[in-house]
Amino acid sequence: MMYGQGFGWGWMWFGGxxxxxxxxxxLIVLIVRASTAGSSGVPGQVPPAPTSSARQIAEERLARGEITPDEFRQIARALDERL
Known part of the structure; x- marks a missing residue:
């Protein structure tokens, strides 16, 4: 028997x-790039987490006219008591 001598397939396993x-x-590179891409699409860049405090949200609502100044003062007092 001639193993590896017959049809010249001796080194083909190396190429495969x-x-x-x-x-x-x-595939690994594509998966890593896809998983590290932030919402901006830039690889490796993570978008900052929102840092809105309750007082800041109340101020924004007052500025938009969603609450009255009296309601804002009431919310601010409740927040100050909580701290």
Whole structure:
């Protein structure tokens, strides 16, 4: 019996493994890039978390006219008591 001598397939396994590793590396790179992309689409950039305090939200609502100044003062007093 002639193992590895018959049709010249002796080194073909090396090329197949190399191609498989290249495809696997490309998939890993694509997955990492997709998972690190923030909402802006820039890889590695994470959008900042919103940092609105309750008082700031109340001030914005007062500015938009959603609440009256009396309601704002009541909310502010309740927030001050809570602290």
């Amino acid at each position: 493994i190399l191609l498989l590793l290249l495809i696997l590396a490309a």
